[in-house]
Amino acid sequence: MESYSEAILGNASVDNYNFTPHSLCFEPDGATKVATLIQKNITPVICVLGVIGNILATVVFLSKSQRKISCSLYLAGRSLSDTGFLITLFIVCLTDLGINIFNINGICQVVIFLTYICGFLSVWFVVMVTVENYIRICHPFRVNQHCTARTAKAVIIGFVVIALILYNFPLWTTGIDVGTDGSKVCARHTVYDKINQIVTYSDTVITLIVPMLMIIVLMVPIIYSILQLLHRQARLKGKRQNGHDRRPSSPQSRVTRLLFSVSFVFIALTLPSHVIRIQMAMKYLYFTSSTVFCFTVAEVVFQKIFLILYYLSFSVNIIVYLVFGDKFRHNFIEIFFTRRCSAKHSHGDLMTNHVSEVKKTTCPFSHTETCTEV
Known part of the structure; x- marks a missing residue:
């Protein structure tokens, strides 16, 4: 059986792709040890602060004045899924503190299950926020047709059902492995190695490649439309100054600014980790039949640094909402x-x-x- 704790903590770590300790062709140096120490100490802090921030954000998005807005429902769903992911991550982090509740039968399976579910929902809610922003900016006359609370509720329920169907496998493919010294470890059942391998690569496509490509593709026309708008505003600036016409920004523009910021921050924080994760996967596939396979010091250090940024994408959202969301802040x-x-x-x-x-x-x-x- 293969341990799950490092795979959760590492996300893009060697364990996520069934790499062995022999994949490291060097003894951990100062940079590697420092990066590992920083990651282990800062991750619990990110989890605690992130859970608090996401709960506060959920309360605001589900308040009476916001719960009838479609994008607020998506962001509330994301806040809840991010909270679930950070809680499961914190449970795994407790292992380093000697609190070994993760390696208890039942908790082990549920934690892995929720990690997959929450990760899937979080990224796809960001996709839906980007889609809604695309509609608001590039097809404003379709906003009343597509950007409704009823549609958002249906989409959210649909994604939850899909997630439950796709990611129920940890409940029956994982268990507790008892070592010769009596130690217990949450691990994959070796009999399901093929299934786990298929799911690992499928999950990479479903929650990494496809969503990221969709967000980037949608962001291109969004940015182009915003640049066109700024150009028009620059041309009209002189007229407004001469006529003393100072119109406040519309509610629609304020919403699009918030949604754009959510998508942009998500890409900035997660893309580095995704890139190195894909690079590691490709390297593993390329060297599978080779007797020599290893990572460099730089790859391991960058992986740990980018992983911290990845965890921040679940934690710092309330800051984005407060800075760019006028109504949210109010x-x-x-x-x-x-x-x-x-x-x-x-x-x-x-x-x-x-x-x-x-x-x-x-x-x-x-x-x-x-x-x-x-």
């Missing part, structure tokens, strides 16, 4: 700050009923709510 402040300010203010009023004149108050997070004294 709702976030309203839900998590303004209401708390209002509650504290109401409590303060009850404690000061004997005061004949209440001082005028304002809230630093809202123009309509009050919470602190001037």
Whole structure:
């Protein structure tokens, strides 16, 4: 049986392609040890902060003012799937801390199952966000027809069903391997080696090559349309300045800016890891029949660095939403700050009923709510 923990932690690591320790033709040097140490220490931090951020983002996207917007449902689905992926990753990270719950029968299978499910859903929700942005920018007259909450719900349910069908195999192809020293390891059953190999390469196509190509292909006309829009705005800049016409950006343009940022950040953080993962897979296939097969120091170090960026793609999304999503930022402040300010203010009023004149108050997070004294 082959261990799964390193494959999860490594994503693009040698274990993901059934590579053996002999695949490394060098003793770990200083750079490799430093990269490994950084990865092991920063990954749990990424998981904890990412889970908190994704939960907060989910609350905002499913709030009353946003849950009827199709792209909000996709982003809420992505936040939930990213949360699931980070939780499973954190469970595996606990093994390095001596908390060996991952190598328990039942938990082992469920963790692997959720890793595949959440990874699949996360990337395809980004694809749907990109598709919706493409429609909004390149086919604006079809927005009301295709970009609806009802359509989004149907698509989300469809992807969940597909994921359950495609990735139920860990529930019956993995188990606990007991070593000669009594140690227990979550591992693949060797009897299912062919199935696992087929699934590994199929998963690479389904969750890596096809989605990335779709996003890149859709981003080309999106960027072209945005450049055309900026060119038109530059031509009209003089007229607007002379006529003192300062029109605020439309809600549609603000939505497209957020969706574009989501797609762009996703590509920037995941593409390096995907490229080296494909490179490793091709190298493995090429040297399968050869007696000499190994990785270089640079390949291993870059793999670990790019892997950190890959994990960040599940964790930093709330920052993207806050920076580029005007409505998200407004709702976030309203839900998590303004209401708390209002509650504290109401409590303060009850404690000061004997005061004949209440001082005028304002809230630093809202123009309509009050919470602190001037």
